[in-house]
Amino acid sequence: MDAVVVRDLVVERGRRGVLHGLGFAIPTGQLTGLLGPSGSGKSTLMRALVGVQRVRSGEVTVLGEPAGSPGLRRRVGYVTQAPSVYGDLTVRENVRYFAALYGRGAREADAAVADVGLAEAAHQLVDDLSGGQRGRASLACALVGEPELLVLDEPTVGLDPVLRAELWARFAALAAAGTTLVVSSHVMDEARRCDRLLLLRDGDLLADTTPARLRADGGSPDLEEAFLALVRASAGVPA
Amino acid sequence: MTAATAGRVLRQLRHDPRTIAMMLAVPGLLLGLLYLLWKDLPTPPGQVGVFDRVGLTMLGIFPFVVMFLVTSIAMLRERTSGTLERLLTTPLSRPALLLGYGIAFGLAAALQAVVTVAVATTLYDLTVAGSLALVVLIAVVDAILGVALGLLASAFARSEFQAVQFMPVIVLPQFFLCGLLAPREQMAGWLQAVSDVLPLTYAVDALQEVGRSSEVTGRIWLDLAAVAGTAVLALALAAGTLRRRTS
Numbered sequence: 001m002d003a004v005v006v007r008d009l010v011v012e013r014g015r016r017g018v019l020h021g022l023g024f025a026i027p028t029g030q031l032t033g034l035l036g037p038s039g040s041g042k043s044t045l046m047r048a049l050v051g052v053q054r055v056r057s058g059e060v061t062v063l064g065e066p067a068g069s070p071g072l073r074r075r076v077g078y079v080t081q082a083p084s085v086y087g088d089l090t091v092r093e094n095v096r097y098f099a100a101l102y103g104r105g106a107r108e109a110d111a112a113v114a115d116v117g118l119a120e121a122a123h124q125l126v127d128d129l130s131g132g133q134r135g136r137a138s139l140a141c142a143l144v145g146e147p148e149l150l151v152l153d154e155p156t157v158g159l160d161p162v163l164r165a166e167l168w169a170r171f172a173a174l175a176a177a178g179t180t181l182v183v184s185s186h187v188m189d190e191a192r193r194c195d196r197l198l199l200l201r202d203g204d205l206l207a208d209t210t211p212a213r214l215r216a217d218g219g220s221p222d223l224e225e226a227f228l229a230l231v232r233a234s235a236g237v238p239a
Numbered sequence: 240m241t242a243a244t245a246g247r248v249l250r251q252l253r254h255d256p257r258t259i260a261m262m263l264a265v266p267g268l269l270l271g272l273l274y275l276l277w278k279d280l281p282t283p284p285g286q287v288g289v290f291d292r293v294g295l296t297m298l299g300i301f302p303f304v305v306m307f308l309v310t311s312i313a314m315l316r317e318r319t320s321g322t323l324e325r326l327l328t329t330p331l332s333r334p335a336l337l338l339g340y341g342i343a344f345g346l347a348a349a350l351q352a353v354v355t356v357a358v359a360t361t362l363y364d365l366t367v368a369g370s371l372a373l374v375v376l377i378a379v380v381d382a383i384l385g386v387a388l389g390l391l392a393s394a395f396a397r398s399e400f401q402a403v404q405f406m407p408v409i410v411l412p413q414f415f416l417c418g419l420l421a422p423r424e425q426m427a428g429w430l431q432a433v434s435d436v437l438p439l440t441y442a443v444d445a446l447q448e449v450g451r452s453s454e455v456t457g458r459i460w461l462d463l464a465a466v467a468g469t470a471v472l473a474l475a476l477a478a479g480t481l482r483r484r485t486s
């Protein structure tokens with residue numbers, strides 16, 4: 001069954017069209033990368049998936065229910081692009097609070113803190129953390145709910161290569177265990193870690209593909225090159 | 240989830256000891272200033288002294304003002320930091336969130352009221368005919384009114400600058416018209432009508448009643464019900480301003 005089905009999704013923000021009729025489906029248990037340049041509409045699409053974005057028209061179905069249904073709040077986890085955690089609480093207090101909202105206990109909260117590599121910093125105030133640590137604290141607050149669908153907006157920004165690899169390994173493990181993940185990034189290098197790629201450009205779906213297929217279609221072993229080739233081809237410019 | 244939210248708000252407060260210290264000490268210090276101001280003023284026989292009248296009223300006004308400010312800033316921070324949007328994607332319901340705030344700041348206000356009442360009655364010889372527990376109860380209900388109006392006001396503020404300016408707008412008219420600065424019976428008719436619909440009027444009336452009579456009169460409960468009812472109404476309106484979907 002598909003975890004997410006999007007049909008003819010049109011979103012306007014301010015007076016501008018941001019998404020122009022997107023359609024795609026995401027099967028359960030896949031790690032899907034949402035890639036595209038800054039301003040292409042990645043965050044807007046993710047907001048539509050979790051049901052906080054007002055949409056003009058179209059349908060977004062998540063785990064069999066319309067996006068944003070009350071029943072989904074337990075089953076969908078969302079991490080915003082800017083870390084949204086309480087700066088005047090410690091990492092552990094933040095995660096324990098969100099754990100309580102999802103009906104989980106202190107043990108699960110501590111495990112989630114350890115999962116994002118913050119066990120050492122658990123007693124630090126979030127305001128006193130580095131930018132990358134803050135993002136991970138925000139991530140832990142979503143992981144602790146063990147949702148069926150995780151929507152992560154650029155969770156690896158500002159992280160060093162080691163941590164980034166660790167987090168992607170963790171995402172892959174979650175997907176292997178049956179969780180559906182939608183992860184946005186504008187670093188094409190991260191695309192190779194995904195099962196599936198949605199490439200967004202100016203609010204249109206440029207491609208619904210896989211890393212292997214993107215390399216073949218773009219005629220380059222380098223995903224960034226391949227993506228650029230695809231962009232040029234779609235704009236009618238010879239590669 | 241309400242309890243978890245109240246606990247979280249109190250934990251945030253605990254990480255800010257200076258705010259706690261000010262919350263607990265400032266009302267007592269200000270009352271001390273009023274006490275010194277009126278200490279040597281003669282009281283005509285058979286009348287309540289100025290300090291006994293005004294000081295007692297202040298016990299209801301401080302928590303209202305302080306909690307209004309604290310809550311509107313706290314809620315504005317939830318909105319601007321993105322935590323509110325995130326909370327609205329979790330199973331936490333909107334009433335549970337607002338109730339959590341109400342309980343947390345209500346508890347803080349109870350502590351503040353106990354300290355201030357203790358200071359006022361021991362150090363400044365504030366005399367109250369009725370029960371001091373009732374004074375604390377009225378102070379807590381006033382604080383919850385402040386919380387509720389603060390939550391509501393924060394929906395109309397886009398920055399901290401705007402949020403603090405709502406304080407004079409919401410609080411001062413109620414203070415001017417509550418009967419403390421001029422007896423309500425002597426106000427122009429229309430002002431009295433305005434005063435009749437402002438919740439602080441009833442809070443002040445309840446306190447005056449406790450100050451006058453050693454019995455718990457029905458009027459006190461009616462006054463308290465008016466204040467609490469307004470608080471519930473404001474909380475319901477505030478819940479309506481929390482939009483799950485935004486553009």
Ligand SMILES: Nc1ncnc2c1ncn2[C@@H]1O[C@H](COP(=O)(O)OP(=O)(O)OP(=O)(O)O)[C@@H](O)[C@H]1O
Nearest residue numbers: 013014018037038039040041042043044045186486
């Ligand atoms: N609150 C808003 N009001 C009006 N327009 C907005 C708002 N937020 C975003 N937009 C516009 O919507 C478009 C898509 O923005 P979005 O945040 O979805 O992009 P993005 O792909 O996530 O970019 P980035 O990689 O920089 O995060 C942009 O052109 C942006 O200017």
Ligand SMILES: [Mg+2]
Nearest residue numbers: 042043081153
């Ligand atoms: Mg974005």
